Amino acid sequence: MPSNDEGAEGDADGHPAPPIVEPQRPREVPPRTPLGHISEDVAVEIPRNPPEVPMTVRPRALSAPTAAPSLAGPAFVALVLAALLAWAPLPAAGQTATPATAAPSAAGLSAEEAIATITEESFYNRLYFIASDALMGRDTPSPGLEAAAKYIVSEYKRMGVQPAGEDGTYYQRWPYRQIRTDADAATLEIRGDAGTLAFDGGSMAVRGASDEALELGLVAVGAPGDIAGQELEGRALVFHHPGELSQQWFQQANQVANAAGAAGAGAVILVVDDAMAAEGLPQLRQNFQGAQWRMGWELPLPQLFVTRSDFAQAVEAAAGDGTLPAGELQASLAGELPAEILVDGRPPNVVGKIEGSDPELRDEYMVLSAHFDHIGVTSNPVDGDSINNGADDNGSGTVALMEVARAISEMDEAPRRSILFVHVSGEEKGLLGSEWFVEQPTVPLESMVASINADMIAGDQHTDTLVVIGKDYSSLGPLVDEINDGMPELNLTTSDDLWPEQRFFFRSDQFHFLRKEIPSLFFFTGVHECYHAVCDTVDFVDHDKGARITRLLAHSVLEIANADERPQWDPAGLEEVRELTGGGR
Template sequence: MRIRTLVAAAVLSTGLLACTEQAAPVAHAAVSGDAKALQAHLEFLASDALEGRDTGSRGHEIAAQYIVSNFKALGLEPAGDNGTYYQRIKFRRSSLKEGSASFSIDTGEEVVELEYGKEFLTGPSAYAEQSEVTAPVVFVGYGLVSEEFGLNDYANVDVDGKIVMMVSGRPADLPSEEGAHLNSSKKRFAAERGAVGIITLHTPAREEVRPFKVSAMYQRAPSVTWLNQEGEPNRAYKSLVGGAYIDFNAAEPLFAKAAISMDEVFAQLEKEQQPKPFELGVSVTLKLASEHDEISSPNVAAILPGSDPELKNEYVVYTAHSDHIGMTQDLSQDDHINNGAMDNASGVSVLLETARMFVESGERPKRSILFLSVTAEERGLLGADYFAHFPTVPLQQIVANVNLDMPVLLYDFADVIAFGSTHSTLGESVAEAAGQYGIELSEDPMPEQAIFTRSDHYPFVKKGVPAVFLMTGFTAKGEDENGGEIWGQFFAEHYHRPSDQPSLPINYEAGVVFTNINYEIGKTIANDAERPRWLADSFFADLD
């Protein structure tokens, strides 16, 4: 998530949500979340002793053991591998070897060498220690394909065995969530058409949002991907041998032989026109060397079996990621531990309390409930993605996913946001559950962020499972609190920083309300005669 835009969205949305009328609370179940239990869970998971719970670290292993201990104490059945609570995942961590990256453009008249870090960026290969590709370059607009939105940036060009060059971003007229999904599929579109490399062109419009030099600051961080049972990296598209991100200030030689200039392409983008694909008439050579090592980290899974003889074979899955970003390398700070209290010790704490409520309610739901804490969310939703590819229960029997990621429990909230609620009948379940506690279900206050595609429910969505991502809304109950400002301040001052720790003014009573709503959502889904379904007009109802 980009902090600046999220903060702005929070502040701007406050005025829109502050006048929301609160529904009168109705009677609800006697079982309830417990503030002291939430505090105990959060303070342990976000303690300095766990050193930020980075994927593959000792601190995250301790967090996983803590979650398992709680599942055992509740009498939940193990739902990991080989009769355990653990689903152990192997990851490959790839790093770019210093000084190995090169990018050269052959125009037929001269060879132009670009400077890594200043004119182009690239990342390590998850497959090979040595990577090299030379091929002609074809411009493919945004690099998108969608029959529904009338997009085919590969129309009338052959990219088999070639390097494709595309501009960053997506057309402005695409809906945000659908556009974000298509944007995340660019590598797949290229690989399916035989491309051997991708060059992404950093545009002047992108420069205004995120300068090229800012992207360069984060370029040397290792990349991580999970490995399948054959030891192959997932979705790294082996056929794509090379990739680079090039600053438009250095890209002119790529258009030296083209019928359309780079400036003409940018002019089309400014007018919100769709650039057509065309041959560039030059070739590019991309080289780099990568270093690999393997790490291991677990998902933790447990099941509360359902009571109905038929429906117990279907599952409602709760997810919350247990990892965070570990230790900061910023030596200017005295505190180097990114504790991750709100991100996502709070979500895991709510998950654990939700599990206790189901066990102690005395009313076993009809469908089974699967509680899943996932690893490597901060590395790219990898733990959830692995589970979606290798589920420990039949995928077709998972009826819904309710995701808990970073409930900001710093104020007495009057509304909740459920990203994805407009795409399936789950929106009705959330509204009903929240209403029992006098809490409104608000619309997404920052649709431009496409958050529905940016947390652990998304891998389930891509497998066809209806999902919602529940978050505290921007409206506070009291006149002395401004929920949107508090939420925005958290992102500005504490998000992914050492100050996201238990010493924040955490409102555990608000956490109880959030937990109770979360429990009621799952209870409603688990006991409903019909399983949740995608709405007919939802783009996500029939993903490829």
């Protein structure tokens, strides 16, 4: 899950990440060959030598013969070598990849028998590879991320899970850029009836960019809801945005920018309270110094944050207190705001499906999502350990989807509706892979009846507790509670949101499914001391708890997929989702 900063839908309240603590299994990690990246022509630069880190695998004996196969032995070694050394070239832009063919699955178990094969051992064995040092933290993009994708695909082929990506494959590759605003080269001026305010690095905070010189008239609006009716082509939107930096403050700033961009604006000027000059604007400038990850090739909309008194130096109407008068202002925004393009690439999403058995319902999908990327290698090792393995975040959710897929593929009869398994990348860069998926879905959006996102489900910060975030928003929450109450052997508490002020419901990949008004839940066990730290290793997480939560997830999926009716929104919940996401199909 993204840290609570400017990445995930505009969190910019500056909360520090949990402290890095001493890892539970210190490792001597030698210097790394710098990771290559996926260039614009989709060629992959791969380190030719594997990491010099012991890869001794310690699989556990499986409790049932139908559980996931051990990752030990020649098969595992061959998989690692194939993933990290024997890379096949990716298809160049415009080429079509060879469609994958799913192998037939061996069925024959009842639902209860199949789900019972999801065990602590099977969970551990998969997680040991996903969170291994060989994958070097699965950054987006990186060879380790590609290796993880190949592993998921190879396992889905073996299970008989069908490809549901693009061109008959399991892959959906999405375009992205890593962009940094070149503030040092900015030459912006606000020219108005009261004078000229020039950007000098201290009078404003800026982000976004334009590949053309700006010459825009200014139009002010009084409320976000008024933006949609404006004609903003060739204009910059001006919006008075009072208050202090917080997650909600930044979310509204993003909503204003998104609405302005949709109305054709060439830039946005957010006029903030003068009290922001001391700490708020410097914090924003610091946040904006980092690179911004973007899908597609359009540059992010230029945004300027300026205090009320500074804005009044150029625009007479801004003098005084209260809301800015709405309408055309006697002012313009002129100058340049260039960008540095740091990375262009095509990271993978992986999408598979199990087709439903009911001819009338098989074209509807119950969606499971989890991100399989993490944050890669740190430049500040802790006790010689530089690899952020991401076992809980989000190796645990990745494994959960694979284990659910395996169990359902071994059932004697498929569920009535189809199940879509969506493994997304770029979550740690700002939910980018899931955003691309819902905007370019490989199955129709209207066919998706519900989604459950699994992210960080094996932490033990709250013993035997699964936090089911979003329970009150739709009929999905009561359903999961009912299923869990009927299965005391899982020894789980399905808790309501323990951190409503953090708005986690809008901070992981379910956000984009919510934005498309697909009833959704977020399975989560909370942030812990190893969040985004090198100690988030396979030995840190609670494998038994992860397996129990995965069994609950499997039962929930089957209940939704076999129901006569689709899950339903709570009207108040849907209204809040629309308000907070700017959603709608």
